[in-house]
Amino acid sequence: MSKLTETFTNIFKIQELRDRLLFTAALLIIVRIGSHVTLPGVDAVLLADTIKKSSENTLFGLYDLFVGGAFSNAAIFALGIMPYISSSIVIQLLGAVIPYFAKLQKEGEDGRKKITQYTRYGTVLISMLQASGVVVKLTHTTAAGGLPIVPMEVQGFWFTFSTMIILTSGTIFMMWLGEQITERGIGNGISLIIFIGIIARFPHAILDGWQLVMGGSRNLIVELVIFVAMGFIVAGVVLVTQGTRRIPVQYAKRVVGRKVYGGVTQYIPLRVNTAGVMPIIFAQAIMFVPQIVFSFFPESEFMNELSTDWFSYTSWTYSIVYALMIIFFTYFYTAIAFNPKDVADNMKKQGGFIPGIRPGAHTAEFVDNILTKITLPGSIFLAFVAILPTILMRAGITPGFASFFGGTSLLIIVGVALDTLQQVESHLLMRHYDGFMKSGKIRGRRM
Numbered sequence: 079m080s081k082l083t084e085t086f087t088n089i090f091k092i093q094e095l096r097d098r099l100l101f102t103a104a105l106l107i108i109v110r111i112g113s114h115v116t117l118p119g120v121d122a123v124l125l126a127d128t129i130k131k132s133s134e135n136t137l138f139g140l141y142d143l144f145v146g147g148a149f150s151n152a153a154i155f156a157l158g159i160m161p162y163i164s165s166s167i168v169i170q171l172l173g174a175v176i177p178y179f180a181k182l183q184k185e186g187e188d189g190r191k192k193i194t195q196y197t198r199y200g201t202v203l204i205s206m207l208q209a210s211g212v213v214v215k216l217t218h219t220t221a222a223g224g225l226p227i228v229p230m231e232v233q234g235f236w237f238t239f240s241t242m243i244i245l246t247s248g249t250i251f252m253m254w255l256g257e258q259i260t261e262r263g264i265g266n267g268i269s270l271i272i273f274i275g276i277i278a279r280f281p282h283a284i285l286d287g288w289q290l291v292m293g294g295s296r297n298l299i300v301e302l303v304i305f306v307a308m309g310f311i312v313a314g315v316v317l318v319t320q321g322t323r324r325i326p327v328q329y330a331k332r333v334v335g336r337k338v339y340g341g342v343t344q345y346i347p348l349r350v351n352t353a354g355v356m357p358i359i360f361a362q363a364i365m366f367v368p369q370i371v372f373s374f375f376p377e378s379e380f381m382n383e384l385s386t387d388w389f390s391y392t393s394w395t396y397s398i399v400y401a402l403m404i405i406f407f408t409y410f411y412t413a414i415a416f417n418p419k420d421v422a423d424n425m426k427k428q429g430g431f432i433p434g435i436r437p438g439a440h441t442a443e444f445v446d447n448i449l450t451k452i453t454l455p456g457s458i459f460l461a462f463v464a465i466l467p468t469i470l471m472r473a474g475i476t477p478g479f480a481s482f483f484g485g486t487s488l489l490i491i492v493g494v495a496l497d498t499l500q501q502v503e504s505h506l507l508m509r510h511y512d513g514f515m516k517s518g519k520i521r522g523r524r525m
């Protein structure tokens with residue numbers, strides 16, 4: 079404990095690191111404040127008793143988890159950062175099918191800036207679309223006794239227009255905050271915004287379980303067993319997906335003047351899950367789309383049937399589609415993050431080769447084959463953890479407790495925490511301070 083205390087003390091001895099941490103904390107506080115500022119024209123009192131109950135056991139309830147309760151508060155940050163993530167997915171998919179975007183991805187810093195700009199444009203469009211869906215849901219939601227949470231005299235063009243502008247502006251502002259955290263703070267800003275939103279729901283998840291225990295619906299021992307079991311499952315998935323397969327690379331001996339280069343064996347570490355938790359975030363962003371579309375047709379029986387029976391958060395259809403999308407995005411993001419052809423070309427230029435494999439195309443094919451095989455179990459583990467809340471809710475666990483402790487939330491929390499601690503560790507080691515671990519390395523996850 080004294081070692082850990084000393085490490086935290088060292089963090090605040092480094093002025094740059096201290097400033098970065100305080101800057102990050104200040105911006106995250108702004109995010110939380112915006113999650114409690116209700117939209118103009120919405121009756122906050124009726125809202126508190128209506129929206130939260132109507133979205134508790136639905137996909138909107140999970141969305142509310144990702145935005146830290148802002149959706150159920152009908153807050154100015156109700157859309158969260160998810161439109162930005164959806165836009166990022168679209169742009170990256172375009173890079174796989176449209177040559178222009180594929181070219182931008184290979185142009186280095188200039189290409190990255192253009193892609194970022196296109197992502198921002200896409201965020202505005204997606205935010206406007208989702209904001210219009212939120213307006214429809216708010217204007218068609220009534221409290222007990224038939225009272226609308228948006229008074230009839232308020233509803234109309236100006237309420238719709240102003241709400242769409244406010245929600246879209248809120249998302250753009252959060253996107254800017256995330257970029258500022260990444261640039262001037264600690265950790266990945268977008269990931270930390272999702273992280274802090276999930277953490278904010280922790281007291282609600284505990285309260286749900288405690289109320290059931292006090293009401294006699296649950297046994298305290300059973301709740302504790304479920305909690306510990308979820309912790310072990312997530313810890314196991316983290317350990318499995320952080321495993322690596324090392325490929326030996328032999329570098330031929332070269333003599334230049336009086337110096338000898340090469341003649342040693344090094345290893346290429348291939349992770350079981352190169353993509354980290356990004357496949358879950360990507361797949362979840364896509365799975366929110368059908369519900370947004372359904373919200374435009376609140377009086378359609380067909381759309382309501384699709385929403386409640388086929389794309390409900392607790393339906394098997396949702397779970398199967400969600401799991402398949404996670405597997406797809408695991409391979410897709412791995413292909414973006416790790417290119418076997420580039421690895422083979424670099425090895426060839428440096429005089430390296432894999433024993434028994436010809437340099438060039440054969441090496442790229444060999445590495446790609448191994449990466450494909452080891453990515454499969456990692457993607458299946460991620461998919462299983464992601465649909466675990468559905469299984470728990472069908473078993474009778476409360477939605478709040480299942481969503482928070484079911485796996486997806488814990489994986490994101492662990493992944494973002496490790497990534498952030500890794501950056502803190504790097505700052506400490508650069509200034510010759512001891513880190514959180516004796517070896518000085520924390521294995522972070524890519525976000």
